[in-house]
Amino acid sequence: MEVVVMIVAAALGILVFHTMRFRDRRKECTEYVNLALDFFEADHRFLTFKDEEKRYFMVNRAFLLLHGKKQEDFIGKTDGELQRKDLAETLEKMDDHVLSTGTPVEEVVYAHERVYRIRKFPVRLPGKKAGIGINAEDITEDIAYEKELARIIRRNEILISAFAKDFASSHEQLDYVLYQALELTGSDYGYIYLFDEEKKLFSLENFAVKGKVSSKRRSYKQNYRLENMGLWSQSVRTKEAHIFNREKRSARNTEEEDYFNLMTVPVILEDQVVAVVGVANNPKGYTKVDAEELSLLMIGVWNAKDRREFSLALRDMNADLLENKEKLTLILNSSADGIYGMDTKGNFTFINQSALTLLGYEKVSDFIGKNCHEMIHHKRKDGSSYPEKECRIYDAIPKGETVTCEDEVFIRKDGTAFSVQYSAHPQIRNDRIIGAVVTFSDITERKKQEEDVLYLTYHDSLTGLHNRPYLEKVYHDLEQEENYPMSVVVGDVNGLKLSNDIFGHQRGDQFLKRIAEVIKHSIREEDLVFRVGGDEFYLFLRSTREEDARVVMHRIQKAVEMEDFQGVRGSISLGLSVKTVDGLTLEEVLNDAEQNMYREKTLRAKMEGKKQLSYLISQLMSYPKERAHAENTRNYARAIGEALKLRQDELKALEDAAYLHDVGKIPTIIGKNKGEMSFYPTRKDHAVIGYRILNAFEETADIAKAVLSHHEKWNGTGYPKGLSGEEIPLLSRIIAVAEKFDRLTGISYGKPISKEEALQHLDREKGETLDPKVVNALKEAV
Incomplete structure (x- = not known):
């Protein structure tokens, strides 16, 4: 009997042990699944899954924020139901490829004035059904960066060709350069006028139209007086380039658009204007960068032309000179x-x-x-x-x-x-x-000038850091053993898109320049740092072990976090990998560092978002009048919402939106504080800017539309969309009434009036600018 009891006890013990192991294993698997889902939701790329019928069944937060919609707007639907026809056809054609061949496909797609790299690949869904995995990235800034680099390389090629090519005459040489200038600046017309400083006369030397040289050497010159030459005269008098961009407009009796854009650039030798070069009709207009490139090109070519003319003259006269x-x-x-x-x-x-x-x-x-x-x-x-x-x-x-x-x-x-x-x-x-x-x-x-050209070829024009072409140039040197161990750090700036949305790309560029300065001052002179994309940096730390590299990374992150970029707090995600003699290849180390950076960026996304949002709100609420107005508007809005019997979740959203309805004023507030108001947008833009700010954060994305429309008016005369009546979201209509009531009665806005007078004023606006139902609810509440 004792033996039987012992056997039963042992069996029970084994059963309990395996049951506990099974529970621990299941718990561990659940934690891994939750971790994977967190990665999926927090990834900055746009991630989705479709089933075999090409219908969405999973989308991440980045994808929803991109479209400004909710999950239910996508789940169970196809691109044909959601996108415009041409875009839907492209996306579904990629789906068909994945489902029919079982192989991945990648394409660059243009949509909504942005450029995306979309990758689709086969996945196996529960129940062994075929499905499609999709990830997409916004590469608009990378494309722009590559185009700018291509322009610099093309200009250098033109210069080299103009110096080396054998021309029959100087006139032919200028014809060639003028043709190239049209291609470089995207222009339809080009002119070269020689200028006589003593006589103050222009003479037409070269003319090109629609990419073809049209000028012919004439036996006489077409001369024009300085005072009769408009922008050409300005370039002579100021010795500077001048740009005239006229907005497009419909031409008479035609469906085409009429525009005329002109840029004139002086050619200056020994402080004298010897010619003026002009190009016209780039449909996008001209920029200072166009002017600088054309000026560098023409000065270089003009020097080559003068040397060529003198050399020919010297050769022809050599025999006579000796006699x-x-x-x-x-x-x-x-x-x-x-x-x-x-x-x-x-x-x-x-x-x-x-x-x-x-x-x-x-x-x-x-x-x-x-x-x-x-x-x-x-x-x-x-x-x-x-x-x-x-x-x-x-x-x-x-x-x-x-x-x-x-x-x-x-x-x-x-x-x-x-x-x-x-x-x-x-x-x-x-x-x-x-x-x-x-x-x-x-x-x-x-x-x-040649040094400048070489510098621009191998340096980023915005930050002054080395660029990708220079990385390709020194790649072989970096692979040499004397550099090892070499720590490779990949960095990606956080908050650049937010800075661009709030303050514009000019401030975003300053943001990047300051980040570059911080990085450069945080590393040694022998280390190399590159800007390789819109907001991506590579660092190569020679003879640096992992623990030392992490000290450098910590120093960079702390220095960046100390920066205040016009109201946007600095932040950068960094990933590290180390190249050793017997380890991964340099390319594999770079990829590993990049993946580590994305992992850190994903894990810190929520935390960084909360910190940034709190900082922006604190900037607004640091002004007592703004804080008082925000609190009063929230209280009145809450009272109206209760009178209208809104649900608790609706009341919470209403309070948050009312409290933050003026968050779009941050650029103006900072501009006044720094004396830079000329940069900042008009008062009417603050609703749109507020929408962009709130839509950038998970915590406030659901109230962004309410803030966007709080200046719309019942009769359709408001902004930014001109909505009318019940087209305007209810929360926005409530905020409009609450805000107006506080402005009439609050001491923050001049001389206040009594509540009774304010309610009479709102009564007069019912059915015109304000929703009658909301005004009545306010009267009931107060």
């Missing part, structure tokens, strides 16, 4: 380039006036018979000594060949150096080399 010393002196002294001659021993034999001026001398006698190298060519760019035996100019004499160079310097009388482009031509008489003729010009400004 006629007087003619030689005249021509040499009329040249803007410096020219000197030397004998076979390297001593000066002649020098022109331009060379004297460029070198800082006054008399020819200071040079004749003296050694050329010792006087003007004895140092390198870095200031080190340049031995005469290594001088490339001297190679022209023994080799009998022309030697050219543009990466050396000449030395002035005062000891300063300047960058030169020189050509040394062997001087031949009676088939014998008797010396060389050297032509040179000061290319300090051109070198600076």
Whole structure:
């Protein structure tokens, strides 16, 4: 019997043990499922699932906020029922591909003036049914960034082509550049007018229309006086680019739109306007960036044209110059380039006036018979000594060949150096080399422009950080073992979209610039930081272990969080991965760091949202009058809602919306505080801005529409949509009455009137600007 009892007890013990293990395992599985759902809801991408009938059955919060709708608006419906016809066809075609082939598909789709990268892939639903998983990202800013980079690269290609291409004439060279300028600026028309400073006259040199060069060299010039040339004259007088953008309007008797946009850019050499270039009819209008690009292009090309003309003239006249010393002196002294001659021993034999001026001398006698190298060519760019035996100019004499160079310097009388482009031509008489003729010009400004072009090619124009092309350039160097362990950090700025929505893209750009400064000052000089997208940064910390990298990351995040970007608190999500000798490839490390960043961004999304919302509200409520108005409006709205017998959940939403109905005033309040009101929107815009702010946060998204419409009027004369009657949400109509009543009776808005007088005033507005039912409810409540 005791044995039986022991066996039963043991069996019961085993059963209890396995039951407890099963419960623990089920609890653990439930926690994993909840964690996955949290990831799904908090992910910043737009995530959805469809069944085999292409109907939505799961959508995340980011997707709902994008469309401004609720889950029930999507669940069980197809894109054909929800989207415009052309967009629905594109999306359902992707669905058909996934369901029919069982393979993923990715496309870039344009919708609602934004650009999205959409990926669809097969999933297996409960019950072994086929389904579709979908994730989408807004890549509008990345596309814009790539277009800007393409413009910079295209401009550099045009410059290189204009410098290197062999043209039959300067006129043909300008025709070519004008054609390229039309492509670069997206214009229909282009003009080049030469300008005579002394006579104050323009003459048409080149003209192009619809991307084709139309100008023909004429035997006479079409001349125009300075005072008769409108914007062209302004560019001469101010020595600056001028832009005239006229808004589109319908042309008479046609369905086309009529517009005329013009940009004029002066070409300035030695502080004199030598020409004015104009382009016209870019449908989108012109910007300062267009003007800067066209100016850089034309100045560079004009210098190349002048050098080409002089070189041709020098070549054609070389034989006559040797025979006629007087003619030689005249021509040499009329040249803007410096020219000197030397004998076979390297001593000066002649020098022109331009060379004297460029070198800082006054008399020819200071040079004749003296050694050329010792006087003007004895140092390198870095200031080190340049031995005469290594001088490339001297190679022209023994080799009998022309030697050219543009990466050396000449030395002035005062000891300063300047960058030169020189050509040394062997001087031949009676088939014998008797010396060389050297032509040179000061290319300090051109070198600076080339450095600027190189800088723009490998740097982000907004932040000054390195860009993606530079990353591709140094990628191989980063893969070298001497850098390891190398910590790779991927950062993504939080709150940029909110800043853009509230303050506009100009302030958003300042937001990004300040973030870039904070990051740059938080790392070492030998570390590299890149801006690779709209709000994404890469950091490469050489010879840095994981624990040290996390110290840097903490320093960056704390520094960013200390910043107040015009009312938006700074925040950045960072992800880390470490490249070791035997570990992942650099590309895999980058991907790992990016995934870690997205994971952190997802986990912190709710917390960051709450902190940001609280900060914005505190900005508004820090002003006693605004706080008093918000509280009074909330109390009156609550009283009206109770009189109308609203449900408790409706009353809660009403109170929240009434309290925050003026949250869109934050830009104006901050603008007044900082003395920058010229930037901020008009009073009528604050309802829209308030909607954008509230719609950005999960806690307030459900009251955003009530705030958006609280300035609509019963008779349809309100804003922003001009809604009328019961088209206006009920909560918005209640807020309108409550707010108006407080403005009439509250001490915050001038001289208050009595409640009785205020109610009489509201009675007069019933059926006009205010909902009669709501006004009556207020009278009942107060």
